[in-house]
Amino acid sequence: MENILEVQNLVKNYGDFQAVKGISFSIKDGEIFSLLGPNGAGKTTTISMLSTLYAPTSGDATIAGHSITKDAMGVRNAIGVVPQDLALYEDLSARENLIFWGQMYGLSGASLKNRVEEVLNQIGLVDKAKDRVKTYSGGMKRRVNIGVGLLHKPKLLFMDEPTVGIDPQSRRAILDTVKDLNKQGMTVLYTTHYMEEAEELSNRVGIIDHGRLIAIGTQKELTRQVGESETLILHIGENEDPEALVTAFKGIKGVLEANAIDHEISVVTPSAADVMAPVVTKANERGIKIHSIDIREPNLEAVFLHLTGRALRD
């Protein structure tokens, strides 16, 4: 398959601060590629350069054959952008927003009209299309924000953390939309700090931290780096003290790593079956009730932890 995007050593300085420190990667035509990284990693800065909003300090990228530094207009025609923060006219209705933005992408007449109705359908806002955006819920606004990026059927769609700060249902709807769009042939560059989203959506993932791409590949390729370990997730009662248990678990033979986040304890081990019994015993000894136990295959969270020594969300 062809590469629709090729990034070569892209750097961005804000004054003395280097937000993006020379990243290179490529995206194949038709895939969903996720940039996964914590807040401040440089995801938005990267998208801003690729979408020709900011000029890179050095490096270059080509999108559908157009260089972002030499042929900005060519790039802009090929891409759709869904910015991290809502960028809509709140005093216009959803339909009026879509019409205006469609015009900015050169659509007009019947094709504009049809396309706007199609997109309204796709984002599920036909009924509310006449209402001003400012009367919408956060999730509805996000959907309009996405709709604007789809109007001209771009070859490559940039979506910068499109699910931040919304309810689970809207989030579900958005993730399904992304998968639909991809099925219809759209290539997607998706950024997120939610491991689950990257896992669910992407063919390939790039892990970005402090302006560097620290790992890139399919999920299998990435998790292999952590070894063949599994993770036990234990849910305990709200009034229990997880720290004492974590210390006790670390003493069990075969436990590589134990961590507590709120009332969830994660235990990393080469074999979940082997440590299950001693874990339950340790909890019982302390009179701590375990509500449930999940076994997880190695995940991207573990990869991030392995590579940086930090949790993805801190």
Add this chain to the structure above:
Amino acid sequence: MLKTLLIGIKDVKLAFRDRAALIFMLLAPFLLTLGMGLVTGRFSGGNSTGISDIPVVIVNLDEGELGQALVDTFNSEELADLVEPSPGTSPEAARQLVEDDKAAAAIIIPMGFTRSVIPQTGDFDNGSEPEVLQIELYANPTRPTSAGIVKSILDEFMSRIEEGSVSGQVSIMQLLISGRISPQDAEAAGQEMTEKLQNAPDDDTLAIALNTSTADGAEVDFDILAYLAPGMALMFLMFTVSYGGRSILAEKAQGTLPRLLVSPTNSTQILGGKVFGIFLTGAAQMFILIGGTSLLFQLKWGDPLGVIVLVLAAVFGATGWGMIITALAQTPAQVGSVGSALMLIFGILGGSFIQLDQMPAYVQAISRITPNSWALDGFTTLALGGTLAALSTPVTALLTMGGILFVASVILFGRKNLAQK
């Protein structure tokens, strides 16, 4: 080009959907016009103009009764507050006083004026046509309102004489009663008037023309609202242009400007669209206010073509100011507060509250940086019956002002990073 228009139209739509903006754009100027109209008595039948002691130089070269009557009229009790007449020595000296801005107008009554209106027996024996000499009004263009008032007094005086010479007897009686001609002259004057009527082939030759060097319109009855309404509209036009400028920075902060910049639209089209939007919103505001006051207050703004051209020029000049404060400001809030300050300062300096005539010369000079003062001159000229032809000075000034401010703000915008949120 098309995208520029579309962006501008979008901005007009947004401005007219913003309730707070509508209050400032339309309601406030309308209510203030109404309020000031009430204060000045426009709606209670009076016609106090808030203007007083207009300096007028009168040069009376006529030896007859009518010249004197005109001088007396200006010196009469009723006009004592309004005008401050002083006798001039020669036409040249009087015109010079106007040139030097020492007087709002000079009135020059030519030699033999009375005799040309009321010919003596034998004047036409040689077959010559009766020809009425013209009184010259030399008006000060920087004081159009005051000059307009002088002109309307003069017009009224003229029409009284004219009516008088048509219905001879009555008018002689009136002139007699008011002490403007002596009883000894009355009989002769009456006879001559009647004779003149018989001699005259048609009424046209009787018409007494007024030769003014400024507005040359028909009857003038200056309505104070014709000054107040444009004053208020122009003041709140400054609100609209700063609101528009503010929206450029607001779009940057709300992310729609960066979004436009990553669409296949170049920055010239975007900035052009924003400017066009400001211009269009300002023009819409002015035309709505003009339409509204015409309908509700029966206000006559004057020559429609002149009004249209002047509004467009004024909005252009004001848009330049909106752009420059936006180019200099960092945040939308800064544009808002600088814009409000400028609106008030320009409103006062530009004559929206206090007649410029009554301000010291240096204030009048400074006021020329405001679009308000030029446009207000233009609107006064139009209300006094002037047409498009008489507007070249204010229109040129406004267009020049707008042009200079545009170039300056484009240079400043070039240094500004519009992409950065």
